[in-house]
Amino acid sequence: MNPKRKIGLMSTLPVGAAILLSIGGSTADTKEADKTAPKKIDAASGMIIAKNWQTVRAMCSSCHSPKLFTNYGGTRETWAGLIDWMQKKQGLWEFPPAIEDQILTYLSDNYPPGETSRRRNLPAYQRPPNPYTSEARAEYEKKLREGKIKPPLIEQKKDGEK
């Protein structure tokens, strides 16, 4: 082998190593960036684009605007309770378990409690029944629904009012 060529090869080695290292480094960086990157929003539906979002769009936006759930936030149990309530009271059909799992995972991952809720939570007595509620709370809510007692007065300010 021509000695000049050999030297040439040797000198490219460190460069190769440096490139490999920088590739390794940059994937770690992208992963880190993914966590903090703003979520991509589908312009038409306003939904966060993430795994299975199209399934959720198909299943959850035929009766009402997706805004109803993009403004909402909850744990997996909250979402499951809400779907249950729509199935019992609002004519929502049953989902095959695999589909329901995809829906619940998408909703609880992308619309967790607190973060995405832009309006004040509904008072408890207007929400679907909470399976974890205490008996006392359940009785209180039942009486509210039956109109036996009045809901607590929450001061509501109109727009422009100080």
Ligand code: HEC
């Ligand atoms: C069969 C029709 C139908 C489908 C499909 C449907 N919903 Fe609903 N949903 C309703 C009705 C009716 C209401 C009550 C609307 C209202 O109060 O104006 C409602 C209300 C809601 C609310 C508001 C609840 C509140 O407390 O204000 C959310 C959130 C919601 N739906 C999410 C979903 C999700 C998520 C899906 C998909 C799994 C879905 N909906 C699919 C009928 C449906």
